[in-house]
Amino acid sequence: MAFDLIIIGSGPAGYVAAIRAGQVGLKTAIIEKSKIGGMCLNWGCIPTKALLESAKKLEAVKGAAAFGIDGIDKDKLTFNWPTALKRSDRIVKRLTKGVEFLLKKNGVEIIAGDAEITSQTSVTVDNRLLETKYIMIASGSRPEPPGYTLPKGMTIGIGYLLQLEQLPEKPSVLGSGPHAVELAQFFKMAGKDVKMLVPGSEEDFLPGMDPYLVDFVKKTFKKSKIDILFFSTLEGGSGGGLSVDGTEVACDGLINALGRKAVIPSSRIEFELEDGFLKVDDFLRTNYENIYAVGDVNGRSYLAHAASAQGLHAVNVIGGFKEPFDDTRVPLNMYTSPEIASVGFSEPEVEELGYSYKVTEFPLTANGKALIEGHTEGLVRIISEKKYGEVLGVQIVAEHATDMIAEAALVLRLEGTVFDVANTIHAHPTVSEIFMEAGFAAFDQPIHK
Amino acid sequence: MRYIFKFPDIGEGIAEGKILTWYVKKGQAIKAGDPLVKMETDKVVTDIPSPREGVIAAVFGSEGEVINVGDPLVEIEIEGVEGEAAQEVAAEAAETRKHLTEEPIDEKGFGVVGTLEVAGDSAYLPAGEEGRPAPAAPAEAPLKKSLATPVARAMAKDMGIDIDRVPGTGPGARVLKKDIASYYENIQKGKGKPKGEAAPPVSPVEYQPLSQIRKTIAKNMTRSKHNAAHMTVFEEVEVSALVRLRTDYKEKFAKEGLKFSYMPFIIKAAAEGLKSHPVLNSELDLENDRMIYKKNYNINIAVDTAEGLVVPVVRDADRLSIREITIKIAEIAEKARERKLTLEDMKDGTFTVTNYGAIAGTYGVPVINYPQAAILGIGRILKEPVVKNDEIVVGHVLPLSLSVDHRIVDGGDAARFLLRVKELLSDPVSLLLV
Numbered sequence: 001m002a003f004d005l006i007i008i009g010s011g012p013a014g015y016v017a018a019i020r021a022g023q024v025g026l027k028t029a030i031i032e033k034s035k036i037g038g039m040c041l042n043w044g045c046i047p048t049k050a051l052l053e054s055a056k057k058l059e060a061v062k063g064a065a066a067f068g069i070d071g072i073d074k075d076k077l078t079f080n081w082p083t084a085l086k087r088s089d090r091i092v093k094r095l096t097k098g099v100e101f102l103l104k105k106n107g108v109e110i111i112a113g114d115a116e117i118t119s120q121t122s123v124t125v126d127n128r129l130l131e132t133k134y135i136m137i138a139s140g141s142r143p144e145p146p147g148y149t150l151p152k153g154m155t156i157g158i159g160y161l162l163q164l165e166q167l168p169e170k171p172s173v174l175g176s177g178p179h180a181v182e183l184a185q186f187f188k189m190a191g192k193d194v195k196m197l198v199p200g201s202e203e204d205f206l207p208g209m210d211p212y213l214v215d216f217v218k219k220t221f222k223k224s225k226i227d228i229l230f231f232s233t234l235e236g237g238s239g240g241g242l243s244v245d246g247t248e249v250a251c252d253g254l255i256n257a258l259g260r261k262a263v264i265p266s267s268r269i270e271f272e273l274e275d276g277f278l279k280v281d282d283f284l285r286t287n288y289e290n291i292y293a294v295g296d297v298n299g300r301s302y303l304a305h306a307a308s309a310q311g312l313h314a315v316n317v318i319g320g321f322k323e324p325f326d327d328t329r330v331p332l333n334m335y336t337s338p339e340i341a342s343v344g345f346s347e348p349e350v351e352e353l354g355y356s357y358k359v360t361e362f363p364l365t366a367n368g369k370a371l372i373e374g375h376t377e378g379l380v381r382i383i384s385e386k387k388y389g390e391v392l393g394v395q396i397v398a399e400h401a402t403d404m405i406a407e408a409a410l411v412l413r414l415e416g417t418v419f420d421v422a423n424t425i426h427a428h429p430t431v432s433e434i435f436m437e438a439g440f441a442a443f444d445q446p447i448h449k
Numbered sequence: 450m451r452y453i454f455k456f457p458d459i460g461e462g463i464a465e466g467k468i469l470t471w472y473v474k475k476g477q478a479i480k481a482g483d484p485l486v487k488m489e490t491d492k493v494v495t496d497i498p499s500p501r502e503g504v505i506a507a508v509f510g511s512e513g514e515v516i517n518v519g520d521p522l523v524e525i526e527i528e529g530v531e532g533e534a535a536q537e538v539a540a541e542a543a544e545t546r547k548h549l550t551e552e553p554i555d556e557k558g559f560g561v562v563g564t565l566e567v568a569g570d571s572a573y574l575p576a577g578e579e580g581r582p583a584p585a586a587p588a589e590a591p592l593k594k595s596l597a598t599p600v601a602r603a604m605a606k607d608m609g610i611d612i613d614r615v616p617g618t619g620p621g622a623r624v625l626k627k628d629i630a631s632y633y634e635n636i637q638k639g640k641g642k643p644k645g646e647a648a649p650p651v652s653p654v655e656y657q658p659l660s661q662i663r664k665t666i667a668k669n670m671t672r673s674k675h676n677a678a679h680m681t682v683f684e685e686v687e688v689s690a691l692v693r694l695r696t697d698y699k700e701k702f703a704k705e706g707l708k709f710s711y712m713p714f715i716i717k718a719a720a721e722g723l724k725s726h727p728v729l730n731s732e733l734d735l736e737n738d739r740m741i742y743k744k745n746y747n748i749n750i751a752v753d754t755a756e757g758l759v760v761p762v763v764r765d766a767d768r769l770s771i772r773e774i775t776i777k778i779a780e781i782a783e784k785a786r787e788r789k790l791t792l793e794d795m796k797d798g799t800f801t802v803t804n805y806g807a808i809a810g811t812y813g814v815p816v817i818n819y820p821q822a823a824i825l826g827i828g829r830i831l832k833e834p835v836v837k838n839d840e841i842v843v844g845h846v847l848p849l850s851l852s853v854d855h856r857i858v859d860g861g862d863a864a865r866f867l868l869r870v871k872e873l874l875s876d877p878v879s880l881l882l883v
Contacts, residue, residue, distance in 0.1 A: 323618075387607075388600050388603040388604060388607070389600075389603070390599075390600040390603075390626075414598050414599070415598030415599060415600040415601060415625060415626050416598070416599050416600070417599045417600060417603065419599070420599050
């Protein structure tokens with residue numbers, strides 16, 4: 001029985017593509033060797049954010065007295081890791097069940113097992129040969145091993161973290177990206193004595209992110225007393241902890257949030273690679289015209305929503321769509337406290353592209369809703385081009401920045417201008433009003449300043 | 450108030466027209482009757498006058514663009530007219546239009562030689578709105594508006610690009626920034642290459658858009674050949690007397706600035722021939738199972754212009770003197786070459802004369818100016834040996850080629866008509882006496 005499309009991997013790239021393919025009438029199969037939903041649903045975005053939310057709740061309850069809540073004994077407040085984990089599990093189960101249901105509803109055959117690509121038009125799963133017109137590789141990535149000589153049992157992968165019965169008391173988070181920052185903050189909020197270990201120097205911290213936001217994160221860490229250690233050598237310390245550039249650092253668990261590497265399914269045909277990832281063209285095709293690679297495995301992004309967008313795009317290309325995939329407008333979220341989100345170009349990027357631009361910002365300090373919620377730390381920055389006022393990039397720091405960024409993403413997608421932002425009526429009281437104000441600031445005077 | 454003036458139905462079922470020249474631009478004050486734009490329709494080139502006094506608020510369409518009847522041409526800001534008065538103006542505009550559309554439509558037979566019929570025929574062109582009640586003209590008919598992103602709009606405005614002309618590549622054909630950029634680039638490319646650049650390879654073919662006149666000629670020729678059963682009769686006329694007459698009076702006419710040619714005689718002879726052979730001045734009306742015999746003798750003459758052949762008409766040729774026809778021909782020929790012919794100059798023809806001999810050629814097989822019944826082709830007058838009184842002498846021979854629609858004109862009719870024309874031309878004085 002021949003398929004139109006076989007998708008390898010059921011993460012946010014694969015399962016979204018599969019549902020779409022089913023919707024448009026392609027006879028589709030999806031092969032998963034582990035759990036439906038992939039990294040994102042099972043070990044990544046969803047459980048980590050669920051646990052982060054538990055930690056944030058703890059913070060919120062600690063500060064609840066100021067809101068008029070009596071009866072809170074701060075000394076008795078502790079973080080119950082097993083309960084938080086159970087809650088996270090429930091969320092994950094519910095979501096993965098939902099995905100499974102949607103796949104079936106759209107006629108996608110779910111096949112459990114290890115896939116091997118046996119030819120340009122065939123895949124085997126446990127000796128079952130499947131023939132197909134198109135193949136989509138969405139097998140994702142896994143954390144790169146740290147590559148340092150460390151005491152046995154010291155290193156904890158993110159997936160393994162979720163299986164721990166209790167959290168380390170003095171964790172260190174190894175990495176330089178958004179996930180590492182989130183994890184470090186998580187441990188801090190959960191009451192742990194956490195350190196962040198960043199290989200290299202200051203410039204290697206949060207690569208690709210606007211310097212303004214990087215500075216903001218550094219300041220936040222300083223305020224909440226999270227040390228960031230930039231290092232060149234890392235090894236086991238004499239006291240059972242770590243030795244970072246020769247200095248002893250107490251540590252009972254090193255969370256590996258370093259770079260990731262592609263998980264490439266076994267194959268009897270050869271694929272072209274680039275830095276260990278499957279090389280794709282602008283239409284997300286590998287060196288075989290009918291074989292696509294979407295999501296982490298092609299190395300273009302590690303973000304779940306980018307992976308889903310790629311999956312959808314690839315299905316559209318199969319259906320005859322002729323536009324290249326555009327990943328300049330992928331929002332980047334950090335579930336820190338406050339949250340940080342950005343979309344579009346950063347300031348160094350617009351400078352390099354030669355735009356004549358301006359940056360306008362508006363703080364949360366005078367925003368009614370922010371005051372009400374007690375989260376006045378934050379701001380909106382709009383990078384706009386001067387001639388037509390086109391919005392090129394938006395950065396938001398706010399308690400709900402990760403939700404607010406959608407408005408900015410839409411403005412960018414529609415090639416909107418600061419005039420559109422300013423003249424869009426924003427409801428009051430909302431935190432999003434600051435977006436409108438920053439729009440006004442770009443060509444006129446903001447109202448509440 | 451603002452008033453949108455639309456490309457009016459200038460009569461005769463014209464459905465579309467090409468904007469040749471704008472006389473006005475945005476911000477310009479105009480009076481009623483001032484020319485707004487020069488339009489080329491498939492029949493004529495004509496100026497469209499402003500219906501109102503005011504200030505031009507917007508000009509729609511660019512030169513070279515083909516627009517339909519009813520498409521907006523200009524928006525006029527009429528000062529001091531508001532409220533009810535504004536409605537009156539709108540109503541008045543609707544009324545004017547109604548008058549235009551209610552005029553009886555009689556567009557049989559003018560056109561381009563051998564073809565020629567009327568461009569507005571509904572079988573070939575969109576029928577327009579004639580015959581239907583005029584819609585109450587909305588004072589502000591919205592233009593077709595492109596879906597476009599805000600930046601694309603700002604760029605288009607800045608670059609002077611009409612965004613409604615830019616093909617959009619975004620979802621729902623939305624015009625994006627890059628669409629404006631590539632449109633602009635194409636315009637720039639079209640404006641000539643910088644010096645010093647290598648000449649592009651010469652293409653073996655060249656593409657040129659059809660002019661309205663050429664489009665009409667093509668349609669009409671096909672229609673004539675498709676419908677009429679063409680049959681052609683040839684004849685020679687010894688016209689020494691006519692040649693002598695012309696030589697004698699040429700100078701005299703020249704003094705008055707008139708070119709004295711053979712054409713007036715031929716037209717006059719044809720008109721006389723038609724009078725005695727009405728079937729050649731008729732039309733077959735199959736739809737109603739009848740013949741239409743025409744009682745006026747309006748002779749189309751083919752005029753060669755740079756854009757193609759046009760066929761203005763000499764009205765009531767039977768009632769005009771040779772001298773009057775001469776003046777009339779000079780007038781319409783000049784108008785034709787300057788592209789100033791109006792519909793009035795072209796409509797209602799009943800028979801056509803084409804004088805290819807003025808350039809070269811003895812005999813031809815002219816294509817009937819459908820739905821007329823016949824067309825007379827005039828060849829080049831040549832000095833030839835002729836037999837007169839059993840002697841071979843030098844004579845002047847005029848070759849005639851008569852094409853008829855054999856469905857209605859029998860061979861005998863055709864020959865008898867030719868004979869009559871021949872008699873009149875070989876004895877030109879008789880033409881002055883009829």
